[in-house]
Amino acid sequence: MNFATPMNSDKLRYKIKVSGLPRFYSLLDPLLQEFLKMINEELRLNCIHARYSKKGNAWLYLTFPTESEQAVALKLLKKYNWKGRSLISTLVTADTPKTNMNLTYAEGNHVAKRPRLDIPLSEQVLMSTIPYHSIDYEEQLRKKSEEARILFQRFGAIIQRKQPPLAEWCAKRKRQLNSDLAFELSPIIPSQKVDRYRNKCEWSVGINPDSDSVAVGLRVKDSMDGIHYVGPPDCLRNLPMPMITLAKKFEDFVKNHSQDWRIWRNMIIRMNEDGEVMVSIVINQHLLDTEQLSDIKSSISEWSKKNVTENVVSLYFQVHGEKTLADCIGTTIEAELLWGQKYIVEKLLNLSLEISPATYFRLNSLGAEELCKVVADLADVNENTTVLDLFCGSGCLALTLAKKCKQVVGIELIKANIMDAKRNAEINGIVNCEFIAGRTEDILDSVLNKLKGCNVTVIMDPPLTGVSK
Numbered sequence: 055m056n057f058a059t060p061m062n063s064d065k066l067r068y069k070i071k072v073s074g075l076p077r078f079y080s081l082l083d084p085l086l087q088e089f090l091k092m093i094n095e096e097l098r099l100n101c102i103h104a105r106y107s108k109k110g111n112a113w114l115y116l117t118f119p120t121e122s123e124q125a126v127a128l129k130l131l132k133k134y135n136w137k138g139r140s141l142i143s144t145l146v147t148a149d150t151p152k153t154n155m156n157l158t159y160a161e162g163n164h165v166a167k168r169p170r171l172d173i174p175l176s177e178q179v180l181m182s183t184i185p186y187h188s189i190d191y192e193e194q195l196r197k198k199s200e201e202a203r204i205l206f207q208r209f210g211a212i213i214q215r216k217q218p219p220l221a222e223w224c225a226k227r228k229r230q231l232n233s234d235l236a237f238e239l240s241p242i243i244p245s246q247k248v249d250r251y252r253n254k255c256e257w258s259v260g261i262n263p264d265s266d267s268v269a270v271g272l273r274v275k276d277s278m279d280g281i282h283y284v285g286p287p288d289c290l291r292n293l294p295m296p297m298i299t300l301a302k303k304f305e306d307f308v309k310n311h312s313q314d315w316r317i318w319r320n321m322i323i324r325m326n327e328d329g330e331v332m333v334s335i336v337i338n339q340h341l342l343d344t345e346q347l348s349d350i351k352s353s354i355s356e357w358s359k360k361n362v363t364e365n366v367v368s369l370y371f372q373v374h375g376e377k378t379l380a381d382c383i384g385t386t387i388e389a390e391l392l393w394g395q396k397y398i399v400e401k402l403l404n405l406s407l408e409i410s411p412a413t414y415f416r417l418n419s420l421g422a423e424e425l426c427k428v429v430a431d432l433a434d435v436n437e438n439t440t441v442l443d444l445f446c447g448s449g450c451l452a453l454t455l456a457k458k459c460k461q462v463v464g465i466e467l468i469k470a471n472i473m474d475a476k477r478n479a480e481i482n483g484i485v486n487c488e489f490i491a492g493r494t495e496d497i498l499d500s501v502l503n504k505l506k507g508c509n510v511t512v513i514m515d516p517p518l519t520g521v522s523k
Contacts, residue, residue: 179285449475
């Protein structure tokens with residue numbers, strides 16, 4: 055069998071994608087070799103080529119010489135159990151140009167070719183959002199634990215290779231922990247809510263490739279001429295039901311609106327644990343005059359008041375535009391409130407946080423609380439500690455630590471997040487916080503100079519591009 059290193063594409067046609075494997079970082083990985091031997095020798099599948107797109111991915115692309123052999127492999131490996139793992143296999147259509155050029159759709163003045171999709175649309179939606187949807191939650195946690203272990207093994211190897219002075223420390227830690235890791239890997243904390251947990255979703259307006267009609271749903275594919283293909287939301291068990299029903303209602307609105315459907319871009323929904331819903335309608339940039347924009351806003355408001363029975367407390371409107379870096383650290387591009395509350399409130403431990411359309415907040419509210427508890431335990435701050443939160447977003451982690459430490463300094467690129475952090479600090483009576491807008495790599499040195507002599511604890515979640523500069 056030919057095994058290829060990571061690459062962008064190849065010309066072999068009959069492929070399947072097998073997901074749910076351990077993450078592979080080397081062509082010589084014993085598990086990888088064992089898996090490939092198993093599919094050819096035990097399952098007697100005629101796999102002639104295998105590759106992965108990037109080191110660390112948990113999937114492989116397998117190629118077969120004929121379409122019939124591809125079909126046999128897809129059937130055998132679909133939900134196949136290997137070493138306690140439930141594998142998932144799907145057809146790869148990107149390299150199989152099966153386009154029926156006679157199929158078209160016409161919407162308004164637009165006519166475009168529609169490719170035939172071999173994977174059921176509902177499966178595309180599931181695989182792009184919750185790829186472990188068919189696996190028990192306990193198995194999902196086991197998978198993620200194993201992936202975390204592999205990542206830390208790789209991290210330890212990198213430290214020993216690039217920082218020789220730390221090699222002895224790594225060896226000593228492994229002996230202390232009686233482990234192959236130099237780091238203590240704690241068990242994953244299960245989510246309190248497994249289904250219907252997301253507090254934010256973004257629906258796209260596009261074309262449903264099954265019905266050739268305008269639809270509002272999850273974006274699954276783009277056509278060559280820029281039209282979005284979207285799939286229906288019904289199968290997404292990670293979303294609260296009001297988010298799904300609002301997508302369907304907005305789809306009806308778009309279909310029946312007098313304007314060209316292509317002006318509509320997104321419907322963004324936020325929902326707090328009390329069930330309050332914030333809706334933002336985003337349109338594409340078009341040459342619309344003031345009167346046309348006013349008519350569109352009026353129609354959105356009228357539709358929402360007549361047809362929306364979900365607990366919507368805020369309705370926003372925004373024209374999508376290209377954001378430059380100056381927009382990030384300069385004047386923010388704000389959505390326009392059509393009616394209702396300016397914010398919805400999220401509870402985070404002992405804090406009340408005002409959430410706007412642009413606020414950075416974790417997608418699982420209960421999961422965010424667990425994360426903050428773990429960070430507080432690890433940081434172990436006291437009244438003499440200065441917390442330096444790099445890439446702080448809207449300051450949620452920093453604010454949960456503020457009352458336990460001397461002071462908090464947060465650095466964040468996007469000005470809207472800094473404004474949210476400052477506002478929520480004031481709301482919660484927190485006065486020992488300073489939030490600075492800018493690139494971390496540009497201003498970190500000056501901030502550290504100001505903190506000389508302080509007992510500094512640094513938080514990075516997640517560590518982003520720029521931290522190494």
